[in-house]
Amino acid sequence: MSLVGVGDVSKRILLGRKLRSAQLGETLLPKRIALPVFASDALSSVAYAPDEVFIMLAIGGVSQYVWSWKVGIAVVLVMAAVIASYRQTVHAYPSGGGDYEVAKVNLGRTAGMTVASALLVDYVLTVAVSISSGANYAASALPALQHHEATVATVMVLLLMALNLRGIRESGRLFAVPTYLFMVAILGMCAFGFVDLAAGSLPMAESADLEITPKEGWDEPLTTFGLVILLARAFSSGCAALTGVEAISNGVPAFQRPKSRNAATTLLLLGLIAATMMISVIVLAKQMGVRFVDPHEFERLTRDGVPVPDGHHQHAVIAQIAHAVFHDFSPGFYFVVTVTGVILVLAANTAFNGFPVLGSILAKDGLAPRALGARGDRLAYSNGIVFLAAMAIVLIVVFDAETTKLIQLYIVGVFVSFNLSQLGMIRHWTRALTTERDAAVRRRIYRSRAINAVGLSFTAVVLVVVVLTKFLAGAWITIVAMAFFFAVMKGIKGHYENVERELAADETDKTLPTRVHAIVLVSKLHKPTLRALAFAKATRPNALEGVYVSVDQKDTARLLEEWDERNTGVPLKVLHSPYREVVKPIVEYASAIRRANPRGVVAVYIPEYVVGRWWEQLLHNQTALRLKGRLLFSPGVMVTSVPYQLRSSEIALEREEREEHRVRPGDLRRGRVGSGDDRQLPR
C-alpha cells in the first residue's frame, strides 16, 4: 500500500527530491559558506560592543572618549590571541566538541561541566542580547516602536521559537546572503566615512552637539586609579565583541576537507573582518563626535546646557554613523540598519541551533537526559527550544530589553569557557610532548602551546577584569545560573551512575524462567482480540488463557456465549469487578499466578487498537495504557502489546513519515542536511 498522500506528492514537486543519505557528503560546507554560517554571532556583536565602550567611557565625561580607539585596540588584541588559540583547537580537536570536549578531556569532568554550564547560560544570553539589540535597531528604523523595545524583542523571540519548533531548513544561502550583505554594509559605510574623513568633509553625528556630565564622583580630573577602573570597565564591555568566535570550533565536522585547515582559515578570516569592523566603527564614531550614555542616565545629556527632553531616543552607534554618512541618501541608512537587525536575529538563531547540539553531546556523556542524545526525539528538541526561548524572554522582560544591562551578564560565561579551554589546550600540548619524539613536530607543539599560553594569559586577565567590574552589575546572576546548571548536570550524572551500578550484570542473571503462563486480555471478541490470541498461541506458552474483567452481567453472558461459539480452544477466565475497576483485578491475577510459580514468568497480551487522529487516541486504549503502566511494577510479568491497525492509523503513519524527514535545529552546523534517505517505510 502506498503511503504517499496527495499532499506529499505536491510537496515533493514543489520542493524537489529530498536528498539521499549518499548525497550528504556533498552538503559539507565550503569556506565561503562556512564563514557566514558560523560568523553571524561573532560579527553581530559589532552592533552593540562599540556602544558599550562609549557608554562606559562616558561615565568620566566626553573627554574620556579619547581612550575609545585604544580600548578598541586592546579588545582586538585579545581577539587576536583568542583566535590564534582556537586555530590550535580546531587542529587538535576536529570532532567538533569544542570547548566542552577540550576541557573534559584535558581537565576532567568537573571542568567539562563548568564549561557546559557556561555555554548553556551563554546560549540564553546570546538570544536575549542579540534580540534586544535587534529591537533597538528596529526602533531606530521605525520610530513607532520606540519605548516598546521589550515587547518587540519578546515577539521576535517567540517568532524564532515558533520557526525552530516548526523546523527551519537552514541552508548555507540563508546565512550567506545577509551575512555578506552585513559585511558590505558595515565595511562600505566605514569606507565612505574614511573617504569623507580623508577629504576633511566628515559629517558630524546627530548627537555630536550634546554634552555629557560625568557621573557623580567621576568628575575630572580622574585619579590614576579612577582612570584604570574606567578603562577596565570600558574594556570588559568591549570584550562583548569576542562572543561567538568559538562557534567554528564546534563546527569543524561540517567543513569540507581538509576540515581542520579550512576551519582554521575561516576562523582567521572571521577574526580579521570582526577586528576591522570593530576598530573602524569606534574610530569613525569618535571622529564624528558620537555621544552615547546609559539610556537610564539621559539626565546627564545636555544640549547648550539644557537637559535633553523627556522621551529622548538614543540611536545605536552604527545607526548614528549611517545616518550621518548617508545623510542625503536615506536608503543607505535603512539598508545598514536593516541588515544589522537581520544579522542580530541570525545570531540569536545560532543559539537555537547550538543548544540542541550541546544537549546531545551532554546526553552522550550522561550529563543530560539520554533522550536528547538520540536524533529525532522531537519532544526533547522542542522542550529545549521552548526552555531557551522562555529563559531569554524572562531576561528581556526583567531587563526591559536593554542591551547595556544584559551585557553585564553576558561576558562572564564566555570567558569562563575561553579560560578553561585554553588551559585544557596547554595541558593537551604538554601531554603530547611526553610521547612525541619527532623534533619538527615537537617544535610545532611548543609553538602551539605558547600560543595557547598567551591566549590564556589574555583571557585570564579579561575574566578577572570582567568579574571585578561586572559582578554586582549582574554577573552574579550568570554565576548563580551556572551553578544551577552545574548542579543539575551533576545530579543527572549521579543518577545514571547509580542506575548503572544497580543494573550491572552479575553471575546471578543466568537463570532461565521455567514456565511461561500467557494471559490474553479480552474486552470483546473482535479482530484485535483474535489476533492477540493467535499471536499468543504462536509463542506456545506452557499455559494460555483469556482473561475478562466482568463489570456487567449481561455483557459477560454475551461474551461467554460468543466465546463458546467461536471455539477458540483457549479457556476464558472471568474476573468479577462489581465496582467497575479493570486494572486492579488484572494486576492482582497476574501477581497471583506469579506467586504460585515464582520461577515462571507471566506474559500478558494486550490487544491494542492503532488509530491515527489525536482525538481517536483519546477514545481508545486509555485503559490499556494505565494497565501497562501498572503491570510494569509487577516483577516476573512481561507485557506484550499486540497492535491492530485500524484504517485511520495510516494518517498517523504518514504524519510520522513527514516528521522523520523534518530538519532539526543545528543540522547544518553538524554537516547534515537530510535526516536519512527518502525511501518509503516498508510496511
Next chain:
Amino acid sequence: MSLVGVGDVSKRILLGRKLRSAQLGETLLPKRIALPVFASDALSSVAYAPDEVFIMLAIGGVSQYVWSWKVGIAVVLVMAAVIASYRQTVHAYPSGGGDYEVAKVNLGRTAGMTVASALLVDYVLTVAVSISSGANYAASALPALQHHEATVATVMVLLLMALNLRGIRESGRLFAVPTYLFMVAILGMCAFGFVDLAAGSLPMAESADLEITPKEGWDEPLTTFGLVILLARAFSSGCAALTGVEAISNGVPAFQRPKSRNAATTLLLLGLIAATMMISVIVLAKQMGVRFVDPHEFERLTRDGVPVPDGHHQHAVIAQIAHAVFHDFSPGFYFVVTVTGVILVLAANTAFNGFPVLGSILAKDGLAPRALGARGDRLAYSNGIVFLAAMAIVLIVVFDAETTKLIQLYIVGVFVSFNLSQLGMIRHWTRALTTERDAAVRRRIYRSRAINAVGLSFTAVVLVVVVLTKFLAGAWITIVAMAFFFAVMKGIKGHYENVERELAADETDKTLPTRVHAIVLVSKLHKPTLRALAFAKATRPNALEGVYVSVDQKDTARLLEEWDERNTGVPLKVLHSPYREVVKPIVEYASAIRRANPRGVVAVYIPEYVVGRWWEQLLHNQTALRLKGRLLFSPGVMVTSVPYQLRSSEIALEREEREEHRVRPGDLRRGRVGSGDDRQLPR
C-alpha cells in the same frame, strides 16, 4: 516486602481502618441521610428563586408585588406535579439512570442524547448559579466583598475544583449537618416572622421604604397582555426552584432497602420542605415590603423621590428577611446567611459529583470516551472536573457573577430533561399496559401514567413559557451549548460504531502465525537486557537474536566483546546508524523480517527500567517509548516490555497504592465508600 510507609501507618491510625468491600452494604443511605445528600441542590434554590420572582414583578412597579404569592403557588404546583412524576420514575427505574435512562429506553437514543446534553449544560450552570448566589450572600455577611462578587465566585469554584481533584471523602454527615441547619435556619426564621405577623409586629425590611419606577413601557395600567407576559416571566424565573429535584432519581441505588420506596418517600419529603420554604419566603418578603430589582437598574430605585446613591448594595431576599426578623439579634442574621452560603456551595459540589457519574453512564453507552467508564481512571476524572470548573468560571466572569443573568440560561436545560423524561415515562407505562393482565396492577399503571401525563403537561407549558420569555435573554446560549454536546456525543458514538464494524470478527481471523521471530533490543549488557533475553528465550521462539543500534564504533566494539564473554547463546545483530537514529533502523529491521516471512510474527522485546520519580522517568525509557509507539504501526509485529524494577520504583508503587484508595467524586451518591478492600497489593 511491606509497602506500608510510615506516612500510611500514621494515616491509618488517624483515620481509622478503611472500610472493607464486605462492609460496603452498611454504607447505603438511610432516608435521614439520603435527604440531605440529595436535597442540597433543590433546597438551595430557595436562596435565589424568590429574588428572581420579585425582580421580574418589579418591572411593572411595586404594585405588581401583589402577584408574588400567586406566582409562588404556581411554581409550587408545578413542583408538586414534577415530584409526583419522579416518584413514578424511581419505582420504574431503580437503577439510577435517571432522566437519561428513561428517555433513552423509551424514546430512543436521540432523546437520550438530548437529555444528556441538557444535563451536561445544567451541571455547568448549577456551579455557576449556586456559586454566584453564594458569593452574593458572602458579600451580604462581609461588606468588604461587595462589588467583588465575580472574584469571590471564581476563587470559590477554583477551591471546589481543587478539593474535588484531591478527592474529598463525601460523608453523609458532611451533607446532613449543613442541610439540616439550613432547614432549621430558613424554617425557623419564617416561623419567627409569621409569629410577628400574627402579632401584628412584623418589622419592615430594609428596602421597604424604597419606591420602584416601572420599566419604560411597563407603566400602569398594564394591558392584560402585558400582565400575562409579566407573570409568565416571573413564573418562569421562579421555576428555578425546581432545579435539582431530579437528583434523587439518579441516586436510587444508594438508598437502603426498599430502595425505590425509600427514594420516593424522601422525594416527597424534599418536595414538602422546598415548597414550604419557597412559599414562606415569598409571603414574608411581600409582607415585610421587600423591594428587589435587577442590580443593573438601581436607577429605578428611589427613596423619597431621590434615586439611591451610587454603590448601592441590594441584599438577597433571605438576607433582608433575616436582617429584619433578627433585628436585635445579629447572630441570627449571620447564622441564616452563613448556612445559606454553605448550602449553595454544597449544591455546586453536587455538580462536581454528578458530572463524572453521568460521564461513566455515557461512556458505557459509547457516547463519551470509554475511559470515563472505568473507575479509577484518575486522568479522566480530573479532566472532567477541570472542564466543569473552567466552563463555570467562564460563565461567572462573562456574567459578572450575577445570578439574575445566569438564571436566564439555567432553566431551559432542566425543563428539556423534565419533559423528555415525562414523555418517556408515559411511553413506559403504555408499553407496560400491553403485557400486563392483572387488573389491579393495570389500575396502578393507569394512575401512574395519568400522573406523568399531568407532569408532562405542566412541564411542557413551563418549557414553552421559559423558551419564549428567556430565549433572547440567554437561553439561546444554553441551546447552542446543548447542540454542541449533542454533536460531540453523536460523533463519538459514530466513531465507536465505525471502529466496531471494522473490528468485527469474521472467519478469516482463524489462521495462526506459522513462526515467531523474536528480537531483543540491546542498549547495554546489563540486568534488564539479560532479563529480557531470558524471558524471550523462555518463550522458545523459532528464531531469537539480540539487536543493537550502533551509533559509536567504540561503544559497539566494547559491547560485542562483552557479548562474547557472557556467552549468552544468542546471536547479536548490529544495525549501523551513522546519524544517531535509533528508532528507524529497528522499525525497518522488524519490517524486513516480517516481509521475508509474511505469515510469521515478529516479537520485539524491549528491556525497560522502572523508576519511581517523575524526573527519573524523564531520564529513562524515552527512546523505548517512542519505539513502542512507532512499532505499533508495523503489522505483524508485537511489542513486549520486559520491566526491570529499580529500587526507586517502590516510590511509585506506594503512590499508586494511595491513589487506588482515594475517593472519587460521586462515590457517595452511587452507594460506594471504599474503592475496594484494604489488602496490600500482592507483589
